[in-house]
Amino acid sequence: MSGKQLVSRIKRKLWTKAAGEDAYITSTGDFRTRERHGLVKRPNYAYGMLRAADVAKYFGKRKVTAVEFGVASGHGLLNMIELSEAIERETGVEIRVVGFDTGKGLPPLEGYKDHPELWRGGDFAMEDRETLMRKIGGRAEIIWGDIRDTIDAFTDALDPAAPLGFVSVDVDIYTATKSALRCLAGRPARSL
Template sequence: MSLSSLLKLAFPKEFIREIIRLLPNQPLSRRVQWDLFSRPDYAYGVYNASLQAAALGITKISAIEFGVAGGNGLVALEGIAEEIAAATGVRVDTYGFDSGRGMPAPVDYRDLPYIWQQGFFQMDVEALRRRLRRTTLVLGDFTETVPSFIPDYRPAPIGFISFDADYYSSTVTTFGLLEADHAFFLPRVFCYFDDMIGGDLELHSRYTGELLAIEEFNAAHQGMKIAKIHGLMHKRPVTAWWNDELFAHHRFDHPLYNRHVHPEKDWQMKLR
């Protein structure tokens, strides 16, 4: 058995990750790769959106969280965005959408009322505002705030969206944002969907919830799709559940969709 094989047996990847966590001054790319952020799903999405933007010559993007609840995820998103901006030179504006009053009543079975009910995940708005430094809270019913977001805020191109609205009906409403002009999006938007796995009693499927909303969106749009990032788990040193919940929103008609962004500018495989 080779030395490298012995080392792999002696030091599992989870152990290696904890060693790396203790080392000072680790580069951002390594911290993202080894899931050293409190929200590694957010770090992966915002980081790769920033790299895409930089390759396209875009200096500022937006990151959005739909479904803020108590606000822990949004606080994490803000900190991640600031750190990634400092490292990449791409500024990241952050926005959080929520009713501020907890979940509305479920509409029908597609909202999975056996999991969620009206009033779940309420927010202490003032406490959250005190924790946020530069994030914009967009409070109100999604049916009102989503259609007015682009004209009211004129955001930088959106590069990352966390969909955590739980209900099918609420997720469908948030997808209305994707109908806006290409100018307000990167050609490929990294998307995290929070409600696809869950506990053993949740039983998510393609016939309800976020998965159904995605299927219907894809069926209704020829030039835009929401597609799982295939093989992501195989590219991560340490696998995690969130690897199965990262998607990309492809905007095929975006004027920059076909612009080359890969770091290899003269990719060759010469005979050896």
């Protein structure tokens, strides 16, 4: 072991003892190391989006599409934008970020599978569309409307050069989830 390696080992040991391993990784780790330790914001999105970029690169693609079904006030979509920028720096693969939402909250519920004891039409309505669009600043698209009516045109128009690599389904109700999952049916050239 070289002197440099020894110093680095001692530094890690002392740091970890004093503040814990997470603090050490957060301060010294690169993006992949922090992701592996679950130390980036929205680790569930980070994991899938990073894998999507890696797989896209493996297949010689320079771009991949990542989707959030259910945007509400946009916290998740803004996290996806931040992650896409970090992942682009890490992999060189560009990420097209797309959100889907009615803009008016949950659509009317259609039966017991939508859990009317938990939810009501209109729940999670977007509070301030203009502010969200300003924060997004052109770094993501939002497809407005009921997913049931928008999903097929979106999937049909996916560019095989930027295939679908990641989806988050966060729409709360069964009927909307079923519609969202239509993006995975068929069209093998349009997804990873």
